[in-house]
Amino acid sequence: xxxxxxxxxxxxxxxxxxxxxxxxxxxxxxxxxxxxxxxxxxxxxxxxxxxxxxxxxxxxxxxxxxxxxxxxxxxxxxxxxxxxxxxxxxxxxxxxxxxxxxxxxxxxxxxxxxxxxxxxxxxxxxxxxxxxxxxxxxxxxxxxxxxxxxxxxxxxxxxxxxxxxxxxxxxxxxxxxxxxxxxxxxxxxxxxxxxxxxxxxxxxxxxxxxxxxxxxxxxxxxxxxxxxxxxxxxxxxxxxxxxxxxxxxxxxxxxxxxxxxxxxxxxxxxxxxxxxxxxxxxxxxxxxxxxxxxxxxxxxxxxxxxxxxxxxxxxxxxxxxxxxxxxxxxxxxxxxxxxxxxxxxxxxxxxxxxxxxxxxxxxxxxxxxxxxxxxxxxxxxxxxxxxxxxxxxxxxxxxxxxxxxxx
Amino acid sequence: xxxxxxxxxxxxxxxxxxxxxxxxxxxxxxxxxxxxxxxxxxxxxxxxxxxxxxxxxxxxxxxxxxxxxxxxxxxxxxxxxxxxxxxxxxxxxxxxxxxxxxxxxxxxxxxxxxxxxxxxxxxxxxxxxxxxxxxxxxxxxxxxxxxxxxxxxxxxxxxxxxxxxxxxxxxxxxxxxxxxxxxxxxxxxxxxxxxxxxxxxxxxxxxxxxxxxxxxxxxxxxxxxxxxxxxxxxxxxxxxxxxxxxxxxxxxxxxxxxxxxxxxxxxxxxxxxxxxxxxxxxxxxxxxxxxxxxxxxxxxxxxxxxxxxxxxxxxxxxxxxxxxxxxxxxxxxxxxxxxxxxxxxxxxxxxxxxxxxxxxxxxxxxxxxxxxxxxxxxxxxxxxxxxxxxxxxxxxxxxxxxxxxxxxxxxxxxxxxxxxxxxxxxxxxxxxxxxxxxxxxxxxxxxxxxxxxxxxxxxxxxxxxxxxxxxxxxxxxxxxxxxxxxxxxxxxxxxxxxxxxxxxxxxxx
Numbered sequence: 001x002x003x004x005x006x007x008x009x010x011x012x013x014x015x016x017x018x019x020x021x022x023x024x025x026x027x028x029x030x031x032x033x034x035x036x037x038x039x040x041x042x043x044x045x046x047x048x049x050x051x052x053x054x055x056x057x058x059x060x061x062x063x064x065x066x067x068x069x070x071x072x073x074x075x076x077x078x079x080x081x082x083x084x085x086x087x088x089x090x091x092x093x094x095x096x097x098x099x100x101x102x103x104x105x106x107x108x109x110x111x112x113x114x115x116x117x118x119x120x121x122x123x124x125x126x127x128x129x130x131x132x133x134x135x136x137x138x139x140x141x142x143x144x145x146x147x148x149x150x151x152x153x154x155x156x157x158x159x160x161x162x163x164x165x166x167x168x169x170x171x172x173x174x175x176x177x178x179x180x181x182x183x184x185x186x187x188x189x190x191x192x193x194x195x196x197x198x199x200x201x202x203x204x205x206x207x208x209x210x211x212x213x214x215x216x217x218x219x220x221x222x223x224x225x226x227x228x229x230x231x232x233x234x235x236x237x238x239x240x241x242x243x244x245x246x247x248x249x250x251x252x253x254x255x256x257x258x259x260x261x262x263x264x265x266x267x268x269x270x271x272x273x274x275x276x277x278x279x280x281x282x283x284x285x286x287x288x289x290x291x292x293x294x295x296x297x298x299x300x301x302x303x304x305x306x307x308x309x310x311x312x313x314x315x316x317x318x319x320x321x322x323x324x325x326x327x328x329x330x331x332x333x334x335x336x337x338x339x340x341x342x343x344x345x346x347x348x349x350x351x352x353x354x355x356x357x358x359x360x361x362x363x364x365x366x367x368x369x370x371x372x373x374x375x376x377x378x379x380x381x382x383x384x385x386x387x388x389x390x391x392x393x394x395x396x397x398x399x400x401x402x403x404x405x406x407x
Numbered sequence: 408x409x410x411x412x413x414x415x416x417x418x419x420x421x422x423x424x425x426x427x428x429x430x431x432x433x434x435x436x437x438x439x440x441x442x443x444x445x446x447x448x449x450x451x452x453x454x455x456x457x458x459x460x461x462x463x464x465x466x467x468x469x470x471x472x473x474x475x476x477x478x479x480x481x482x483x484x485x486x487x488x489x490x491x492x493x494x495x496x497x498x499x500x501x502x503x504x505x506x507x508x509x510x511x512x513x514x515x516x517x518x519x520x521x522x523x524x525x526x527x528x529x530x531x532x533x534x535x536x537x538x539x540x541x542x543x544x545x546x547x548x549x550x551x552x553x554x555x556x557x558x559x560x561x562x563x564x565x566x567x568x569x570x571x572x573x574x575x576x577x578x579x580x581x582x583x584x585x586x587x588x589x590x591x592x593x594x595x596x597x598x599x600x601x602x603x604x605x606x607x608x609x610x611x612x613x614x615x616x617x618x619x620x621x622x623x624x625x626x627x628x629x630x631x632x633x634x635x636x637x638x639x640x641x642x643x644x645x646x647x648x649x650x651x652x653x654x655x656x657x658x659x660x661x662x663x664x665x666x667x668x669x670x671x672x673x674x675x676x677x678x679x680x681x682x683x684x685x686x687x688x689x690x691x692x693x694x695x696x697x698x699x700x701x702x703x704x705x706x707x708x709x710x711x712x713x714x715x716x717x718x719x720x721x722x723x724x725x726x727x728x729x730x731x732x733x734x735x736x737x738x739x740x741x742x743x744x745x746x747x748x749x750x751x752x753x754x755x756x757x758x759x760x761x762x763x764x765x766x767x768x769x770x771x772x773x774x775x776x777x778x779x780x781x782x783x784x785x786x787x788x789x790x791x792x793x794x795x796x797x798x799x800x801x802x803x804x805x806x807x808x809x810x811x812x813x814x815x816x817x818x819x820x821x822x823x824x825x826x827x828x829x830x831x832x833x834x835x836x837x838x839x840x841x842x843x844x845x846x847x848x849x850x851x852x853x854x855x856x857x858x859x860x861x862x863x864x865x866x867x868x869x870x871x872x873x874x875x876x877x878x879x880x881x882x883x884x885x886x887x888x889x890x891x892x893x894x895x896x897x898x899x900x901x902x903x904x905x906x907x908x909x910x911x912x913x914x915x916x
Contacts, residue, residue: 229776232763239758246745246753247767248717248736 003363004305008357011303012317014355015348016046019341026337033332041331045341048320051327058323060198060205064276066312066319068093070214071269072297073133073304073311074221075262080306081225082258083238088138088153089266091160093133095293096267097274097281098164100127101184105174109190116191125193129268132260134160139259143252149259157294161287168283176253182284185277187366190276206279210272214312217265221308234258263271266294299346305356321345408476411470412437412600413458413489413569418467420453426451428464431626440591440601442611442632443622444644451604454621455571458602459491460484469632483877490562491571496554498546504557505529505542508564525564530803532563536593551700552583559590570594571602576610580700581871581904585733588614603637606843607642608637609872620644645844655855658879660690664742664831670721672704672711672887680719682708683887689832694854694864696878698871700907704887705867706748709836713745714738715753726831739768744830746821746838754821762790762805765824797823798849815846822850826857833857836867853875871900885909 023041027033044051072089074285079086103123109116138152168174174184186192195208225231237244237254244251273293274281300318304310327341329335413435420428428450435441445451453866456462458469460478468475468686478484484491498507509525533540538556546554555575562570572591575583591614597602603615608876609715611618612632620627620643627643642648665688672682682704689695699705709714712723714735723731725742733741747753755764767788775785790805799819800806809817822838835854839847854877858864874881874895881893883906889908905911 227781228779229781230770230779230782232770236756236759236763236767240752240756242752243754243756243767245735246713246747248734248739250734250736 002305003356003359004310007359008303008305008310008314010355010359011348011351012345014351015345018041018043018348019345021339022341022344023333026333026340037331037333041333044327045321045324047327048324051324054203055203057205059203060207060314062319062323063202063211064206065322066215066315067210068269068273068293068311069296069300069315069318070218071265071272072293073315074218074297074308075265075269076297076301077304077308077311078221078225078234078265078304079258079262080301081238082141082234082254083241084139084255084258086135086138086147086153086259086262087150087295087298088135088156088368089262089297090290091153091157092134092263092266093270093291093294094157094160094164094286095134095263096127096131096270098160098167099130099267100124100271101186101274101281102167102171102174104186104191105189106171107189107191110188111190113190116189117194119191120193120275123275124268127271128264128268131270132264135259135261135263135266139256142259143255148231157290160309163289165283165285165287168286183280183282185280186275187277191275193272193275194233206276208276209275210276210348213272214269217268218308218312221265225308238286262329266297269293296346302351318346411435412472413539414470414473415454416468416470418454418457418464418469420450420462420464422459424427426624428457429610429624429626430466431621431624433626434629435600435602436617437600438595438598439616440595440603440614442603442605442615442618443621444606444608444611444618444640446606446644446845449621449644449843450624451621452573455491455573455602455604455774458484459489459571485565485567488566488568489571490565490567490569491528492555492558492562492575493571494573494575494577496558498554498557500547501545502696503543503545504540504549504553504560507546507557508542508560512565528566529560530767532560536563536590536597538590548581552579552586555579555583555587556590559594568598569600569602569682571604573604575603576605576607580908581900582908584610608640611640612637641844653851653876655877656859658693660693660879661861663688663690664688664726665865666724667712668722668724670708670711670723671719672707672716672863673719674707679887681887682711682718685721685884685887685889687882687889689863689865691831691861691863692858693879694858694866694877695880695882696866696868696874697882697884698868698874698878698903698907701869703884705836705884707887708884709745709748709867711835713743713834736768739828742829742831744825744833745826746825746833746835748773748836748840750814750817750821755817757810759809760805761794761799761801761809761812761820762786764820765793765805767824768828793820793823793827797826799823815842818842818850819846822853826853830862832863832865834865834867835892837869838866839868839870839873871903874903875900883907 010343020038020042023038024035027035027038027142049055049062052058061310075089075092076086100123103126104119107119109119134156137156138149141147141152142149168184193208193210198204225235233244233249236247236249237251241251244254273279296318300311300314303314303317321342325338328338328341333341414592415431415433418428418431419426429451431454433443433454443451443454453462457464457686458478460480460483462480469478470476476487478487499510502510505522508529509520514524529542532538538560539559540553540556541549543551546557559570575587579587588610591601591603607610615632617631618631618635618640619629620640622644667688668686670682670685671680674681685708687695693801697705697708707716714733718731721731722729723749725738728741730738730741751757756767766789768787769775770781775782775789787805793799794801794804797819800816801812809820811908812820818838825833833854838850838854842850851873854864854866858879866877878895881895881898881903882889883891883893883903885907886909889911890912893903893906902911
């Protein structure tokens with residue numbers, strides 16, 4: 001546990017260093033950025049939400065924006081635990097958006113708070129189910145036909161994107177509620193996510209009930225994975241499918257269930273984000289671009305080493321850096337270079353596995369020295385174990401690379 | 408000029424936490440067959456990997472003909488005339504024997520391979536050493552024995568003088584082993600020097616001139632084969648007196664536990680049947696052994712029986728109940744225990760702790776879970792008890808990761824788990840594969856105890872000695888069929904070998 005946290009912090013540090021180097025290169029390459037501004041930019045970046053005068057608002061918004069990211073991080077993490085790579089969080093997220101927004105916007109509850117809450121709850125649950133069904137599809141293909149889940153995930157992502165644009169554009173009543181016909185929001189329908197007065201505490205930020213739900217779900221996933229027979233099976237299938245089959249576990253069912261849960265988590269994330277009255281959804285553009293949050297779930301899960309509780313903190317970190325990046329413009333860096341630097345930091349953060357293996361090697365060397373110093377009566381083994389371990393490290397590295405390419 | 412062609416002096420090779428080779432000295436005379444004996448994990452393979460350039464030792468030197476040489480990679484080793492036949496052959500299945508021999512050492516002229524020249528040389532060598540190979544046969548079509556001879560020819564073709572054989576007899580029939588011994592003696596007579604890694608004592612006595620023994624990474628000693636015996640060698644290897652013969656009383660078989668009729672299993676890669684119309688029965692209180700050379704359908708047969716693979720035809724009856732179409736879990740929980748062939752693939756979840764592996768098939772039982780939540784205290788208690796009772800050794804007891812345990816203790820953990828689960832039938836597939844003499848002795852005694860407790864035992868083994876000493880009935884499997892039923896008391900190793908090689912067929916029941 002301690003080792004995991006150390007390696008996560010190390011990868012953040014290396015990410016920041018890499019970002020710093022790139023900032024220097026950008027500053028040297030662009031004549032309009034004086035070199036000392038690199039330090040100013042870095043300062044702004046690592047100050048995150050604590051820049052400017054509206055610190056409470058910034059913090060509130062940071063927490064709010066972390067909510068869907070926590071959910072997508074959990075979505076990727078639980079699939080990782082079962083040995084699957086859920087790169088379809090974006091599509092599951094869109095299906096959650098589509099279903100939850102459709103329910104809320106088609107049921108005007110202005111002036112009826114009880115009904116409003118009920119419709120909200122229904123929308124959240126249905127968004128979850130929609131994401132879950134969408135996640136089932138790659139799980140089903142993987143389990144029954146052995147099709148690689150990454151391929152099906154990518155295809156279903158784009159199908160989801162087009163369905164979303166298509167279905168919303170067919171709903172004339174919804175368009176009437178939005179600005180310019182395509183930006184839709186729950187501001188006027190009386191069934192947005194309850195803010196619990198948090199918007200007062202954080203001075204106008206979007207923060208609402210959602211973050212509590214996200215934290216609760218993270219705890220729930222932690223319990224499921226570590227305390228239940230179901231979690232025992234999921235992890236077992238992730239580590240060794242053949243041994244799980246040998247033990248009588250239904251590994252096909254577990255693959256489908258794991259993807260369904262992953263999908264439901266992404267769908268829930270979408271509902272918690274878009275049911276906030278302060279957020280607008282542009283359905284006209286949905287078919288052109290997949291939501292970033294779906295992909296950022298991958299580094300969040302990697303940085304947390306697939307630990308559900310860790311996902312809360314890694315999602316908050318990503319949003320913290322995002323917020324700092326927005327302020328970098330005032331140091332002369334334009335939005336694009338700021339985005340590059342942020343992306344770099346976030347993806348370096350995903351290299352947690354690499355750092356934990358480096359840490360493991362350092363510890364091994366220490367242990368070795370001790371063993372030589374002391375009496376070594378242990379059974380001698382040849383190098384087989386080492387070589388399998390090295391292979392594992394290679395695999396995790398490869399995974400990181402796949403992630404980069406996928407982006 | 409030194410007496411020795413190869414001298415490995417004071418070799419020390421460390422891996423994190425362990426010293427695999429601790430100040431080992433090994434001298435190889437020109438023209439001798441030198442056996443390297445040791446249990447699993449004694450450091451034999453590490454030492455040979457050092458000689459072959461795959462590991463770099465921390466201390467020590469290697470001399471060839473008295474001169475110090477540095478071997479940084481296998482290419483250096485080849486240049487020095489050192490060749491190795493690996494336990495798992497490194498051959499291209501779809502290439503011909505000739506192509507495999509010249510692969511990587513092709514003589515070319517303007518980019519064209521001079522095959523005629525190569526063929527002449529290969530045939531010459533083959534004749535000289537009595538290797539008897541067909542240069543045009545494809546590897547996938549020839550026997551394991553001929554594949555091995557192809558590997559030997561590869562070394563000879565490269566004019567290697569020092570030949571390393573890594574457990575070469577593990578995959579051969581008794582007849583093929585005899586042939587190999589003959590070939591090895593021929594090679595030595597022609598001046599080649601041979602290092603022969605093994606833990607089979609009979610082979611050492613039959614073929615080697617001298618034996619060096621390693622134990623737990625340390626050099627124990629070198630003796631002349633002529634001046635020693637099997638008991639002394641095994642004591643040197645294990646460090647204590649070992650019971651080499653399994654002691655067991657008369658079998659007392661009772662009613663049928665397992666009845667299989669006309670079972671067939673399809674081959675995964677082609678349309679042939681891997682298991683062809685097999686019928687057999689196993690009774691309470693007997694050990695039935697399926698003997699055969701690796702790859703004759705034994706694995707598929709066991710997979711079909713345990714439900715890991717679907718069967719295409721036939722019927723499986725356990726305790727009078729038809730379980731042909733039951734799930735793996737049903738079979739697991741209704742009387743079948745299974746020590747699988749591949750402990751890393753099927754037997755263990757290597758990234759789970761030992762305690763989790765101990766309850767791999769039982770975690771959902773009321774004893775270990777309640778309303779879907781695992782009872783960690785109970786699992787720990789149960790695991791500790793099994794570890795104690797079966798003497799499973801590991802770094803941190805129940806919480807040790809299975810991956811970090813030694814092969815022998817991983818196997819012991821599986822044996823503990825499978826024997827303690829409620830069962831009527833124990834299927835043990837190569838339960839002693841890759842284990843040292845001490846562990847083998849233990850597992851054999853456990854299997855006999857199972858039989859004496861009235862369990863039915865179905866043993867699948869490739870080791871002839873194991874088959875002969877453990878079983879009460881032997882069924883020989885050849886190309887997916889049962890080709891004979893033998894009584895171990897009335898048959899000989901030679902006769903069994905003929906059945907295994909498909910040269911003889913008996914009246915299969």
